[in-house]
Amino acid sequence: GAVVSQHPSWVICKSGTSVKIECRSLDFQATTMFWYRQFPKQSLMLMATSNEGSKATYEQGVEKDKFLINHASLTLSTLTVTSAHPEDSSFYICSAPGGGGPKDTQYFGPGTRLTVL
């Protein structure tokens, strides 16, 4: 149990285009999901908290108009990187708490590698 998937696994896009990344909880429901980004050889940095049926909460310094988050159902959250630029190239990972594991434990997706040319 407690499986989180992401799609796509990797994406290459041109500067100025938008990219959508999906995060799904496959065997449990999640009213809250989290989006992180990770630069090479660095740890995970929380970008935003995705809340089902309401607006996302963004961490300080994260541009909410650039990183659009939609939590449309109890099993799906999407992150759209709008007008992507090379500096947005990174590894994006989502997580969700629950899944029948230990209390408050988050389970992570496999990540999405974004490369902006």
Place this chain on the structure above:
Amino acid sequence: EDQVTQSPEALRLQEGESSSLNCSYTVSGLRGLFWYRQDPGKGPEFLFTLYSAGEEKEKERLKATLTKKESFLHITAPKPEDSATYLCAVQAGGSNYKLTFGKGTLLTVNP
């Protein structure tokens, strides 16, 4: 502000050579401390959750312990397949599940 410091940054062991990884933390009301394993190019894989000082959890060659200021991940007789980055994270009370991560320890186990 919650802080997590992991040491060492990197650790190289011979197969069978036991050792420990350290995670020191400061948090306003610990709700939980989490250990994850991350392989290159993949998302973190859950290992353990610890809730209170004195608690211990074990899984195969790994054992996690917790005090009021730090946690240790003990690796007994490691194998090459244990090579990965080990991440420690804390969750504060009232944080709505938010995790604060350390920078991780890159473990390499040589055959």
